[in-house]
Amino acid sequence: MEAARLDRRRLLLWIVAWTGLSAAWFLGDSDPLAEIDLAIARLAAAELDWIA
Numbered sequence: 001m002e003a004a005r006l007d008r009r010r011l012l013l014w015i016v017a018w019t020g021l022s023a024a025w026f027l028g029d030s031d032p033l034a035e036i037d038l039a040i041a042r043l044a045a046a047e048l049d050w051i052a
Helices: 008-026 034-047
Strands: none
Touching: 008 034
16 A cells, blocks of 8 residues: 555545455356455455445
């Protein structure tokens, strides 16, 4: 984060958005790889206190 000069919250929001979009593409193709993106999104959302 420091090297990229990104705010932690902004980076986490970007991760949630990107992995959500990526998961949607995988789900549209019925690809089980969507679970990887969804797991990463859950981790980022937890860091944002969006989920318990």
